[in-house]
Amino acid sequence: MTRTPAASPPPASTAGLTSEHGTRLGSRLTMVLLAMLWPAQMLTVAGVFTSTSQGAIAQHFQTTQIAWFMTIYALVVALATPFVAKAGDLFGRKRVMLAILVAGLIGDLVVVLAPSFEIMLVGRAIAGLYGPMAALVYASARDVFPPRYVGLATGLIGSSAGIVLVVCPLVAGWLLDHTGFHGVLWALGGGIALGLLLVLVFVPDIPPTEERVHFDWAGGLLLGSSATVLVYALGQGGTWGWTDGRFLGLIAAAIVLAVLFVVVERRVAEPLLDVRMLARPGVSTVLAGSAIAQGTFFSAGTMVVFVALYPYIPGASSGLGWSGTHTAVVGTPAGLLVILVGVGAGLLTRKVDPRLPWRAGLVITTAGLIAQGFFHHNELQIILAGCLTNIGAGLVLSCAGILLLGVVSHREQGVASGMAVMLTNLMNALTTQLMFTALNSDRNILNGTAFYTDDALSNAYFTLAACMGIALLLSFLIPRVLRPDQIETGTTEQATSNR
Template sequence: MLDNTISPPPVEEATGFSARHALVLFALLLAVALNPIVGLLSGNAQAEVAIHFHTTQLAWFTLAGALVGTFMLPFVVKAAGIYGKKRVIVIVTALGLVGDLIAASATSYDILLVGRGIAGIYGAAAAVAYAAARDVFPRPLVGPASALLAGSVGMVGMGGPFLSGWLIDTWGFRGALWFMVAATAFSLVILLAFLPESPVREARVRMDWLGGILLGGALTAIAYGVGKGSEWGWTSGKFLAYLVGALVALIVFGFTQTRIANPLFPMALLARRQVWTVLLATGLSAGALYSVGVVMQLLALMPKIPSISDGLGWSATHNAVVTAPISVAVILSAVATGVLARRVDPRILLGAGGVLATVGYGIAAQWHDTAGHIVAWGLVSGVGMGMVVSSVPILIIAAVSPEEQALGNGAQSMVQGIAQVVISQLVFVLMARNGEVLKGTQFYRDSGFSNGFWLVAGCCAAGTLLVLLIPRTKKLDEVEVGQAAI
């Protein structure tokens, strides 16, 4: 329900990015890009982290933040609709900065995980940023802006590896962690300076704390249970208890959402075929693509130790050089997809991207021993990734109204987040199955890397098949946008 007291004056639709549009886009781009920046830096640092702290629980270094972000997402999205998207993005970014500071100064692995967990709160900023873009940009700029935001993963991937290579090769994993502090602080300043407040609001109602705890707790229990599955045993009572508990919490959540006046996620919205099919297809596809970094980074950066580790033993800088063409492919395909979506059914773009990603990572499972192999299949999967990630916000825009945008992005981010966490956990499980533990550190063999790529390829294929369930959707030129605050 909209607050009808907010009625900004009509503005003429812009046909190109003005200086003010560019500054606002830059602020939103930083909010969205923080996640891939952190993912890239932590991914490249994880080999050193594992060796420094002598841990076999490396998965939690990259997934602690994802768990906290998934739990907090329902509350953040609801608060953004009620109190304003800029206000909420600024608050969660500030809280994330606190977590980054704790992680960078941590003296033990446990404290490091606490910091990474707190920092995960700003993961929810991306979902709110996409909704803000629809609210503040005029219609002709919504599609290109959304595609550029989605393509930030490629932009980060193009320059980020060189930066992380320099940081890690010069100062070790601490250099990467302190850069996260600087990046979050810079993003916070730019958001405060240039991002306008969204004029689209929901009516102020009581926050559904019970619903958020049930939903966030259920998703967290699933991810944690899967992460511990190999340790506890996949048929153990503890593992089954987590899954059953999560299922019960989800059932209770669904029941409560139909009984209260102001639900966290209206069941009527999630029950629409146009919405739930988009959530499933984009959530699984994008979640799988963001999980592949686990395999690629450990393959490249883990040392080569006969009969112990089959990593390529590259430096972070060398890995950046090899993967730079892949990042360029992601950026170019993401931008092209944003332009094409004005005239082409976005389902076709999402499906085509999924096919390319599936083929690319299927090839990767067989050939990943040289830089030439990685570049060859990386260009195929990179084009697919760019098409998929840029199609996600476009399909959400087409599926929901401007008033539902934050909820739609939040729901998609939750599905994608839990898919990413679960797939990443399973990747670690599969890679470790044939691996070796030396001096408390987990190392991986070639068969483990192959299994990881096969899992990602299979999940991309499943996400592509789910595209067939999505009913005909609107092109970007046909959808309703927000109130063009700039």
């Protein structure tokens, strides 16, 4: 039997936050926000740090399979997300946050200590268990913060990626220049450890939103397996060929598993996912559009490795051969814009339809990626084109979580956030593979490492722009959504009584 927040009061610590700071964001709530924001953004930190170091890793281990450094992480995230999201509802989200933080720390330690590329991939797989952290954080926001601050807090959690895009490239670039990729990976492990401490000390206990019932293992395995097979197929498609029998067979298997999942979920008493929720146009369009948009943006962030950090080799590589620090400095203005635009979007959506800044962000991001495809040959071009992309990205990252809050109920938030994270990782795997397909259209292999020409770099950006364009088209199918000040939350007596 499902237990809604109305059936049980919020925990003492959360209630105290609300009653004490019902009209302003005090120091205690600020620390809670930081404690939730940090581990959520460590996912983006991991993306920046690992993408910054992957070129050096590929050359160190002399492998042309560096794409799997990212893909295997997405595979595990896709498999783990439905289990983690449901576990947060059943056992309490703080407990599950701590468990996956520990898993992420262990995985990152395996990666940094790995004596071979194969062992490193094992570590990345273990670290992937940390991937659903953002789903737990977003689902917890409406339980922790007063109603008037839910939209602002959610927007800040999303848009704080701008801080990552400003500070972390500088840190990662400096570490790469002075300590090699091992220093970058050690720093990543330290960030996960700090996130573990912050959650342990400052995040209040959030009671389970559902009674502990028999866990839907069949549904979880079918959904996770379908997602995993799909991601693996997309990862291999560029190598095998998109019409190869193996690729088509895996796609067919993923579809069959997805259909079986729907059949099972419609029959079990306590399903892992209420598939009827996805039949609602608001939920399906928001999840699909935000997953494609965010997945594409994260894929685009890895392009800096091939554009700036890869060396210039006449006839073989069109990289600019910059140092990590120089690359980070050039990218700083664009990162700052994500912060400024994201904060503004979080405030704006309290007064306007969130779909408007969302669509504007998609238009601007698409235009920015096209501009990057044409102009990526010097500092000024990269700064201007990158700023255009990140103005749109600030709107996209900030509004994604807000849109989801506006189309699902409090009881559905955990599962919906879990689906959002899983779909974003699937789309990230898909768009990354499409990006590598475009890059591989004109590559040269030297000493076991692939290098890319200018045409290849341009084609990759144009491919990503097309993906963002698909998200833009989907945005016009999203029906009316609630503004943050209109949604129900689990924090106040008024919201509880209204339900």
